[in-house]
Amino acid sequence: MDFTHTIIFLSEGVPLTLSISIISFLAGIAIGLPLAFIRAYENEVSFVVDAYEKIFRGIPEIVLMLLFFFGLGLYFPFPFGNAFFTAAFVLGLRSGANQSQIFRGAIRGVGDEQMIAAQSIGCSKWQAIWHVMVPQVLTFSTPGLGSEYALLIKDSSYVWVIGGLAEIMTRSIWLKNVPPYDVVTPFVFAALLYIVLTFPIALWLDRWGNKRKKKIGL
Amino acid sequence: MTDIVMEARNVYKNYGKLEAVRNVSMQIRKGDIKLIFGPSGSGKSTFLRCMAMLTMPDKGEIYLGEQCLTKPGVDLNKARARIGFVFQHIYLFRHLTALGNVELALRQVLKLPKEEARARALAALKEVKVTECMNKYPNQMSGGQQQRIGIARAIARNPDIILLDEPTSALDPELTGEVIDTLRDLAKEGTTMLIVSHEMPFAREVAEEMIFYDEGSIVETGTPVHFFNGPHSERAKKFMTRIINRTTRE
Numbered sequence: 001m002d003f004t005h006t007i008i009f010l011s012e013g014v015p016l017t018l019s020i021s022i023i024s025f026l027a028g029i030a031i032g033l034p035l036a037f038i039r040a041y042e043n044e045v046s047f048v049v050d051a052y053e054k055i056f057r058g059i060p061e062i063v064l065m066l067l068f069f070f071g072l073g074l075y076f077p078f079p080f081g082n083a084f085f086t087a088a089f090v091l092g093l094r095s096g097a098n099q100s101q102i103f104r105g106a107i108r109g110v111g112d113e114q115m116i117a118a119q120s121i122g123c124s125k126w127q128a129i130w131h132v133m134v135p136q137v138l139t140f141s142t143p144g145l146g147s148e149y150a151l152l153i154k155d156s157s158y159v160w161v162i163g164g165l166a167e168i169m170t171r172s173i174w175l176k177n178v179p180p181y182d183v184v185t186p187f188v189f190a191a192l193l194y195i196v197l198t199f200p201i202a203l204w205l206d207r208w209g210n211k212r213k214k215k216i217g218l
Numbered sequence: 219m220t221d222i223v224m225e226a227r228n229v230y231k232n233y234g235k236l237e238a239v240r241n242v243s244m245q246i247r248k249g250d251i252k253l254i255f256g257p258s259g260s261g262k263s264t265f266l267r268c269m270a271m272l273t274m275p276d277k278g279e280i281y282l283g284e285q286c287l288t289k290p291g292v293d294l295n296k297a298r299a300r301i302g303f304v305f306q307h308i309y310l311f312r313h314l315t316a317l318g319n320v321e322l323a324l325r326q327v328l329k330l331p332k333e334e335a336r337a338r339a340l341a342a343l344k345e346v347k348v349t350e351c352m353n354k355y356p357n358q359m360s361g362g363q364q365q366r367i368g369i370a371r372a373i374a375r376n377p378d379i380i381l382l383d384e385p386t387s388a389l390d391p392e393l394t395g396e397v398i399d400t401l402r403d404l405a406k407e408g409t410t411m412l413i414v415s416h417e418m419p420f421a422r423e424v425a426e427e428m429i430f431y432d433e434g435s436i437v438e439t440g441t442p443v444h445f446f447n448g449p450h451s452e453r454a455k456k457f458m459t460r461i462i463n464r465t466t467r468e
Contacts, residue, residue, distance in 0.1 A: 116272055117309035121323035121371060122299025131326055135313045216312040217357030 003185065006175060010189050013168040017197065020084070020159060020167060021152040024091035028148065031096025033137075036103030037129055049100060056097035061158045064090045069162040087159040091152055098151070102144035106137040110218070140218055142209025146202035153198045157190075168193050221248045222283070223379045223410050224269060224301075229278035231264055238264035239275065240434035246379060246412055251405055253421045254414045256431035257457065262414045263306070265431070266383050269412065270301050282378065299327045302372030302380035306388055308364050310356035316343065316367045317352040320374045328375055342374035343367070346400045362393030366400050373404070380404070382413040418461055422446060430454040 039049040056064075068090050073080040080086050110133060118128030138145075157169035164170075168190050175186040212218075224246045231239035238261035246252060254262050267273035269280060271287050271294050280287045282297050311319050320342050324335035343349045346366040351359050356367070365385055372380050385401070386394040398420050404411065405424040415421065421428055422442040430438045430449065438445075438454045446462075449455055 113305075113307065113309045114311065117305065117311065118322075119295070120270060120272055120298060120301075120303040120305075122295050122327035122375070123323070124295045127295075127326055131322060132311050132313075139313065215357065216355050218312060 006182075006185050007189055009175065010168055010171050010186065010193060013166055013171045014193065014197065016084075016165060016167040017153065017156050017169075017193075020087050020091065020156040020165070021149070021197075023088040024095050024156075025149055025152050027088065027092025028095025028099045028152075031092065032099025032101075032103055033134065035096065035100035036107055036137075037133070039100065039104055040107045041125065041129075053097045053100055056094045061090065061094055061155050062161055064094065065158055065162055083159070083162050083164045086162065087156070087165060091155055094155075095148060095152055098148055099141075099145070102141050102148065103137055105144070106140035107133065109140045110136045136216075136218060139209060139212050139216070142212075143206050146205040146209075149205065150198035150202045154194060157194070220284075222246070222281070223248050223250070224283075224412070225279075225281040226265075226269060227279040227281070229265065229268055229275045229280065231261070231268055231273060231275050233264075237261070237434040239268060241278075242431075242434075242436055243278075244412075244429070244436070246410060248410055249408045250427070251409075251411045251413070251425050252427045252429060253425040254412065254429045254431050255416055255421070255457075255461075256437070260432045261434045262431050263383050266303075266381050266412065266414055270298060270303050270381055272298075272303065295327070299323065299375060300378045302375075302377035304365070304368050304372050304380065304382040304385045306384040308356075308361075308368045308388070310364055310367055310371070312356055315353050315355055316348060316359070316363075316370075319356070319367055320370045323371070323375050339370075339374055342370040345373065345403070346370045360393060361389045362396040365389060365393075365397045369397070369400055369404070373409070379410040379412065382411060382415070384414050384416075386415065386417060416461060418446075430457065432457075 035049045035052065039046045065087065068080055069083065069086045073086065114132050114136065115128050118132040119125070123131065156167060159165050159167060160170040160173055172186040172190040176183050222245050226242055226244045229239050229242045242265055244252075254265070256262055264273060268275045271280060275288060278288065282300060285292065285297065287294065287297050311322065314322065317339055320339040321335050324330045324338055325332070330338070340349065340352070343352055346369050348363050348366045348370065351363050351367070356364050359367070369385070382401070386397050389397060394417070398417060401413070401420065402424060425442055427439055428442055428445050429436055430445070430451070430453070432453050438449050438451045440449065445454065445458055449458060
């Protein structure tokens with residue numbers, strides 16, 4: 001395999017790396033946003049959120065991945081026998097724990113007054129959260145969300161341990177294991193690809209967020 | 219049928235050891251304009267927030283018309299939709315334009331159709347004379363414009379009463395004038411208002427009753443003439459002297 005073949009072969013893993021990362025990122029928002037608001041406004045159950053965060057931030061992704069795919073997958077082949085589902089699921093759960101913390105800080109940053117103002121016009125708590133808090137919290141969170149996205153792109157490489165998902169990392173390891181057993185080039189290209197996938201989007205998100213924040217004075 | 223729009227009966231609210239509201243009762247009839255004034259930190263704002271049930275009173279009752287808001291099980295969101303509230307620090311929704319700020323309650327709380335909500339929001343903006351800012355974000359407007367949007371947000375849904383918590387005290391004197399003009403217009407239209415304010419010339423002009431509030435309770439009530447000619451209580455006397463001196467110095 002020459003350079004061109006290596007780069008093409010690895011690049012073909014980009015869509016899969018991206019889809020695992022983006023789906024788990026969105027799952028992370030779907031989990032993290034409600035958790036952050038529960039933590040902020042429902043004192044009685046906030047311990048559940050704390051426990052969730054501690055568990056999923058405390059266990060290495062690779063352990064979770066193996067546990068869910070081989071462990072749960074054994075007893076529940078549907079859906080955990082599906083490598084793609086399990087990969088996105090595990091990363092999504094972990095990202096939800098991270099994002100819950102990002103959003104919690106943002107809720108504090110946006111401020112309680114916005115909640116009170118929304119309630120003063122007759123909004124219910126959940127209307128106030130949805131129409132007033134969430135849009136501002138998302139804007140406020142952009143730097144944190146940018147690094148969370150970058151983290152997911154990188155962590156998607158752990159899925160090579162469950163095999164069968166031809167994303168960038170899995171492909172690099174395949175290349176290492178076939179003649180001419182080149183242990184350098186595939187990983188150098190993989191590293192470059194990861195940088196290309198993380199850096200511009202994280203930077204764009206950060207810039208967009210800053211511009212928006214300036215505009216609305218957050 | 220009474221024409222009482224809002225009533226507070228023996229309301230109490232403590233913050234730890236601080237007694238912000240201590241046995242305060244008050245009746246506001248349709249078309250009334252009442253003005254609460256007194257030293258800062260005396261609990262006026264807390265009382266006003268209790269009236270709108272934005273802060274829950276510890277004891278006592280709040281009535282909106284015939285409905286007791288302090289009973290358990292009352293739909294407070296529905297009640298608050300009938301009470302306009304204007305904040306000292308304005309608290310416009312930062313992510314929405316002026317129009318968006320005014321429309322939100324009309325669309326989401328009153329559930330009006332899009333066109334009707336738009337028309338009513340525009341009418342409210344027109345009333346406070348800030349239609350030129352309708353597509354601007356709060357951060358892009360002056361404090362006076364922001365507060366007038368705050369007033370538009372409060373009046374757009376035709377509430378039974380508007381509670382105003384020091385609507386001008388966060389503004390420069392220059393910007394205060396435009397907000398006062400807006401309030402004067404509302405007064406002329408017969409809007410029922412309970413205002414916490416230290417704008418004495420304005421009070422003199424529009425208020426039917428002034429309420430001197432200190433250390434969590436009502437010390438003295440009377441007409442503006444009563445207060446300007448000489449209130450009975452020492453505390454009110456002192457406060458009036460200070461405020462009138464300050465106003466003339468300016």
